[in-house]
Amino acid sequence: MADERSLSRRKFIGYAWVGAAAVVIGELIAGTLAFLWPKKKGSRGEQILIAGKAGDFKAGEVRYFRKERVYVQRLEEGFIAFSAVCTHLRCIVNWNEVKKTFECPCHGAKFNRKGEVLEGPPPRPLDLLKLQVVEEKLVVDFKTPVERKKFEPSQILKG
Template sequence: MQTQRPPTRRTFLDGIIGFCSSIAGAAMALPAIAYLWPAARASGAESVELPGAKDMTPGQSAMIRVGSEAVVVVRDRNGFKAFSAVCTHLGCLVKWDAGGKRFLCPCHAAVFDENGHVVSGPPPSPLVKYVTKQVGDAVFVSAA
């Protein structure tokens, strides 16, 4: 018959350190997973009306929130375009440059063209496109 030895101070401390390390690791990993999984951040088929759409003139932009995502909507001569305002590099918010007809990211000087494609800078992919739907004077924006 085998007897069980009582835990020593060393094994007790090893267990506490292991537990604390696991909690710290999970706390660091969860934001990284949320960042790397953008589809998980998008919130389904929510459609948001763009406030003041009928007063926007070609070249103007507006920032709205669709679900949990910041979205920049631009009016051009053909209608409205919408893209996630979240830069695909490290997540800074891009701004519309009406004069240059492009999106600029202030964090690492990235430039996206008017269709959201990367022109220069470190972003690995284009801005995520959103769908716009015009109904009379109202414009609705939703995830693609």
């Protein structure tokens, strides 16, 4: 009787080990597949911001998209989008509506409306973001910021 009980206990422990190993192997396979499998839905959408209808932007309007850390503006010449991340030590710059400047709270940098450094330690303008109009809407690619040395008219999307 004791041997039967002992055997069943051994079998139980053996099954438990096999079960645990199957769970671990299954998780490894699922994790590997999830890592290797290309994301079909949303992979592009996650890096694109729809900033609204181009025609709805008022002259001089500045819109901030907090989640994406993006500024989109309508200047006299057209539209421009850039990252709100300061090019000094990556603080988030704020728009000062009165002074019409972007200001960094960390070390006092100021940027003009085109993202150029007016004062402070940043080594370059705010990083430019690709902007295009798709079906009348402004679409910003905010995951691929472009470093620039200075503002150039070609950085404006005419509109």
